[in-house]
Amino acid sequence: QVQLVESGGGLVQAGDSLRLSCAASGRTFSNYAMGWFRQAVGKERDFVAGISWSGGRTYYADSVKGRFTISRDNAKNTVYLQMNSLKPEDTAVYYCAADRNYMVGVRTASQEYDYWGQGTQVTVSS
Numbered sequence: 001q002v003q004l005v006e007s008g009g010g011l012v013q014a015g016d017s018l019r020l021s022c023a024a025s026g027r028t029f030s031n032y033a034m035g036w037f038r039q040a041v042g043k044e045r046d047f048v049a050g051i052s053w054s055g056g057r058t059y060y061a062d063s064v065k066g067r068f069t070i071s072r073d074n075a076k077n078t079v080y081l082q083m084n085s086l087k088p089e090d091t092a093v094y095y096c097a098a099d100r101n102y103m104v105g106v107r108t109a110s111q112e113y114d115y116w117g118q119g120t121q122v123t124v125s126s
Contacts, residue, residue: 002026002098002115009120020081022096029077033099036081038092050106059106086124093119
């Protein structure tokens, strides 16, 4: 079992930056690939970014490529999502998730992830 707690969300203006953090506890953090997903009101939960267990591989949704950066610090059991040049369409609840099949690499489907945080709201005003 892994417990995930997100933080860092808030209300910002278009063009601003935010850094989300996801602190993990429980099992060995480096045994999990990690992902960030988001869900806007009335929409499905979408993949945003993922990172392999070592941090050596990352993958991004086209909508955030070049603006968002995912990283992890296995010594601190934390994964981050640096979000730059935020747009109103980035407004959503952001969730981090852990995938115990870490040897597969980075996966983008939400059903592949085993553990989820409670989410943190990001609101970008125009």
